[in-house]
Amino acid sequence: MADTKLTTALAAAKAEGRAALIGYLPAGFPTVDGGIAAINALIEGGCDVVEVGLPHSDPVLDGAVIQTADDIALRGGVKIKDVLRTVAEVAAAHPAVPVLVMTYWNPVDRYGVARFAADLAAAGGAGCILPDLPVEEAAEWRKAAGEHGLDTVFVVAPSSKDARLAEVTAAGSGFVYAAAVMGVTGTRSAVGNLAEDLVARTRATTALPVCVGLGVSNADQAAEVAAFADGVIVGSAFVKRLLDAADPEAGTAAVRALAADLATGVRRK
């Protein structure tokens, strides 16, 4: 498999003997330009990879924090073209950092599968995470993504049986997203042992890096996950920083500070 911006970034973290830090924020939140600044702050703080969320009217996999952010973004009028501009500006500012889009399937379907892949690649995007598109329904997307050099990251869950894990990881590229809590997105107080078991079972099926998302919100939790995973994915904790901030500048600063804190976590020995 050819190296991509995404595989290169994850390999670089591995070469340093540590897990990668992957940060998520929705585009258009609190505004399109404010969102771009906040995502740049993820990278300035120390994220190795960023996921740009495409806000959706029906975010059935998201908890209250990301629902609120999506709602603010949509009421602010964010469109797919704004999401693509966000990707383009972040990718231009940080050419080595892979910028993924995380989106529910219907916006891509509606925009046009080939068109979305082409426009995302043209914007400098590295790939997509499509959490409600199971591998059985993904043939058209994978073809388009392949033609444009985009990675497709599939999600696995604690309820995925071993045979199923093998099917999912065989279809994906870049890394495998282990959604290691049964539930919607949101921060959790404890890491739990489902995650380590899921990572081990996933690794038995693939050579791809396995990155874990389970509601990490601080450096101690990041360190705990980093001890058994190839990457630590953080979303709601960043969104919450922006929601809680007195103004957008303070929010961006808080995002940068949290990213820096988490970056120390993934480097802890």
Place this chain on the structure above:
Amino acid sequence: MSELNLPGTQVPDSRGYFGAYGGRFIPEALVAAVEQVAEEYEKAKADPAFAAELDALLKDYTGRPSPLTDVHRFSAEAGGARVLLKREDLNHTGSHKINNVLGQALLTRRMGKTRIIAETGAGQHGVATATACALFGFDCTIYMGEVDTQRQALNVARMRMLGAEVIPVKSGSRTLKDAINEAFRDWVANVDSTHYLFGTVAGPHPFPMMVRDFHRVIGIEARQQVLDRTGRLPDAVVACVGGGSNAMGIFHEFIPDAGVRLIGCEAAGDGADTPKHAATLTKGDPGVLHGSRTYVLQDEDGQTIESHSISAGLDYPGVGPEHAWLKDTGRAEYRPVTDRAAMEALRLLSRTEGIIPAIESAHALAGALELGRELGPEATILVSLSGRGDKDMHTAAEYFGLYDDAEGTN
């Protein structure tokens, strides 16, 4: 209800597709649970004990078969066409919803799960689900949009009386769509113990097929009743369509009868050409919502557009994928019916026949009035009277000014 196998038509396929529609667009966390439902349903279909138990419940608990009623005075207003009502309103709990609920409750017990969640719009599916949970001893949580808890307050009280927890959903449009979102969120978090008892012919495979199969009894009974009563098949079968479960239930047995028109009545709210409607098949475009590919009210970015209808049960921006397929193949027709036309039909049936229909079902009655005037006195029209109107008396009283010292809004 002893014949769950399909008559003639080979849909959906093994991946749950009705032509281009259907499928299974779900998060990985739900794949194992949805596959379990599909596998258990296939086993249940092959198990005579399952069919026997369901048949007994439908007969002795629900009160099936439901009657077929000739409505002569109403028919006079429908161009003289003979209108026959399939009386699902007379089922226990007051609507067709109980047919599917009892089937899935038996399935839940077979899967060894102890908790059921469901969405509800008008509250009829919620009431039926709460009823079955009381009967079977399951824990029960019902998600209902906050707007709907207000306009269908009677049904909220019924569900709570039956021991269910009713959670008002405050996100999005605070109606049926958002109740489904919240039920999915619950299911992802509690899938080991919990079955999501989906209430319509939408959602990921196998729900559109399975819910249809549990409602097929409506059409199987009605087709024979019409033949026995009139000596021939009806010219048309008319049903309201929100998600489309009562319509699929009554349509399905008639699909091979090429001479029988199948007509679904969608909620057009203020009018299908205004911004406030729920006419998904008339005005929507193909997309993915709640786990399947179907028609969706959506903008050019694939964001769902909020629907509007005076009827909480039809106030939904999606529709079951089999209806999408029936529309595209031309086997069924879908017509928009405004709030006003539905409410007029509700009042007309009440005053000409002494039957107060649900506002949902009144959309089908309005469709039958229009169709009867088109077809004339030689025609026979079978209408699915999917539910009774007790729950809607507050809405109707405000609409028509039925309370003392009150003026109606219309």
